[in-house]
Amino acid sequence: MITLLPGESRARFPRFTDEMYELRLGASRARLDRPLGAINRLAVVDYFDSLDPLYVLALDDAGRIIGAIRLLPTTGATMLNDAFAATLPERGRIESPLIWEASRLTVDATGNSQAQERTIDRAVGELGCALNEIAQGAGLTHLIGVFDGGAYNLLSSRGCAGEALAPPLSLAGGQIFVAFYEVGPAMDAQFIRLAGENARRPINLADVDSTRSAAGKR
Amino acid sequence: MYCEDVFDLIDRIARAGRRPAPNNVMDEFLQATGFAHVAYVAFNLPTGPDRRLLSAAFAPTWRKHHAQSGRVDLAPLFSAGLGGIAPLLWDGLERDHPIVRKLLGEALELDLGANGVSIPLRGRDGEYALFSVCVENPGFPGMSRNAVTRRLMVASAIFHSKIRRACSLPEAPGDRLTDRERACLRLRALRKTDDEIGLALGASSRAARFWLETARARLNAVTVDAAVEKAVATESIRLGAEAACLPPQSLSVAPSIGWRER
Numbered sequence A: 001m002i003t004l005l006p007g008e009s010r011a012r013f014p015r016f017t018d019e020m021y022e023l024r025l026g027a028s029r030a031r032l033d034r035p036l037g038a039i040n041r042l043a044v045v046d047y048f049d050s051l052d053p054l055y056v057l058a059l060d061d062a063g064r065i066i067g068a069i070r071l072l073p074t075t076g077a078t079m080l081n082d083a084f085a086a087t088l089p090e091r092g093r094i095e096s097p098l099i100w101e102a103s104r105l106t107v108d109a110t111g112n113s114q115a116q117e118r119t120i121d122r123a124v125g126e127l128g129c130a131l132n133e134i135a136q137g138a139g140l141t142h143l144i145g146v147f148d149g150g151a152y153n154l155l156s157s158r159g160c161a162g163e164a165l166a167p168p169l170s171l172a173g174g175q176i177f178v179a180f181y182e183v184g185p186a187m188d189a190q191f192i193r194l195a196g197e198n199a200r201r202p203i204n205l206a207d208v209d210s211t212r213s214a215a216g217k218r
Numbered sequence B: 001m002y003c004e005d006v007f008d009l010i011d012r013i014a015r016a017g018r019r020p021a022p023n024n025v026m027d028e029f030l031q032a033t034g035f036a037h038v039a040y041v042a043f044n045l046p047t048g049p050d051r052r053l054l055s056a057a058f059a060p061t062w063r064k065h066h067a068q069s070g071r072v073d074l075a076p077l078f079s080a081g082l083g084g085i086a087p088l089l090w091d092g093l094e095r096d097h098p099i100v101r102k103l104l105g106e107a108l109e110l111d112l113g114a115n116g117v118s119i120p121l122r123g124r125d126g127e128y129a130l131f132s133v134c135v136e137n138p139g140f141p142g143m144s145r146n147a148v149t150r151r152l153m154v155a156s157a158i159f160h161s162k163i164r165r166a167c168s169l170p171e172a173p174g175d176r177l178t179d180r181e182r183a184c185l186r187l188r189a190l191r192k193t194d195d196e197i198g199l200a201l202g203a204s205s206r207a208a209r210f211w212l213e214t215a216r217a218r219l220n221a222v223t224v225d226a227a228v229e230k231a232v233a234t235e236s237i238r239l240g241a242e243a244a245c246l247p248p249q250s251l252s253v254a255p256s257i258g259w260r261e262r
Helices: A006-012 A012-029 A047-051 A113-139 A151-154 A185-198 A205-217 B003-015 B021-034 B060-069 B073-082 B098-109 B145-166 B179-189 B194-200 B203-216 B226-233 B240-244
Strands: A001-006 A054-059 A063-071 A099-107 A142-150 A163-171 A174-182 B040-043 B056-059 B118-122 B128-134
Touching: A001 A006, A001 A012, A001 A113, A006 A012, A006 B073, A012 A054, A012 A063, A012 A099, A047 A063, A054 A113, A054 B003, A063 A113, A099 A151, A099 B203, A113 A151, A113 A185, A142 B073, A142 B203, A151 A174, A163 B073, A163 B203, A163 B226, A174 A185, A174 B203, A185 B179, B040 B145, B118 B145, B128 B145, B179 B194, B179 B203, B194 B203
Parallel strands: A099 A142
Antiparallel strands: A001 A054, A054 A063, A063 A099, A142 A174, A163 A174, B040 B056, B040 B128, B118 B128
16 A cells, blocks of 8 residues: 655654664665664665655555655656766756656565565555556656666666666666656556555555554554 | 844835835736736745845725724635645635635625635745735636646746746756757747657657656746747747648647737
């Protein structure tokens, strides 16, 4: 299931926020692109998190976060325009009120391999369907994805990596991939087969939080 | 923020200089779109060291009302709209909340209507803005809700860019069309389809639509057709001899920003 965490509401939902950053940190460690000694969120929280983005979270049946992605409008500061400008064709900023940037895709890759694959499929599928639905609701035409190598491999191996917008950028031993998706049925089709019947409308974060709190007290 | 800082901030806002230009922009926009009530507020506009706190342009009725009331009951819209990035449809507001109920009740009393959309805006210089439109009948003939939202997203961005221009912000190098965008606009001007444009550029039709959209946004045009017309008019693209071979109606008359028959 999917829930939305508006950046400005992070203080109201500290457990979800911590869990999301922990997931990010875990994925980062698994890819060895951060020092193994990195123990806190400072290692994975960047400037763009301070801009109150919209986080889309995929949850398992117990309400645990199994995937997350971050959305920012391209009219403001974005990773692509302000951190990786060198990758842009002709170095022109990509700015449109109808194009948002999706970045920091993270999915839970713990557990045994078979269960892990199912979890990744579900998280990727649900996140993709949710992005498409959110984008349609906001009247968007396209989404830009800025992915690190690990996230890009997850997507490309499942046939949903979007269309390349620029050549990959080499950065500190890793690569950054930039792709775009056209919002609409074609994007939905890429992800719905992974999400299956779990692709549903976002549920209220406060409801999930109270359910989890109640379960924790029992 | 400490209380002293808040009062100091309020005092500085009260003493801040007023600029008439944004109000003219608002009048032009209302006249062009046919909307009766539009509100716009921006924070952190990079307007220079002498006036950096706040720029606001509310419809006169709202301005008067809020000035007389001397309060900030717009908080639900501000917190949800300015903090977030997604368009906020007022029918999604928690209408049982006392402040929301009061605000919407007053909007009805003032004949503004209790339905509307607020569009949060983020700017490249770190500015935040909120553009709100009262829409008594939230639907335009033959347009879906998503299509209306899309047009409001475009209109609000154009409005914001006019405000930036009114603040005399210089054009940045990134404001100019890229070669790819120019090529897409030129081919569209020659009435090529998205497939044909993509093929000509060695890309897909999806890529053609993507670059047409970025070109439209860069030119602050309402539609891609309007962007083509603007690019031709400003000689950003040249059609040359190929245009002479086209039938007379080749360049569609770009729709103005106007949304309804006047």
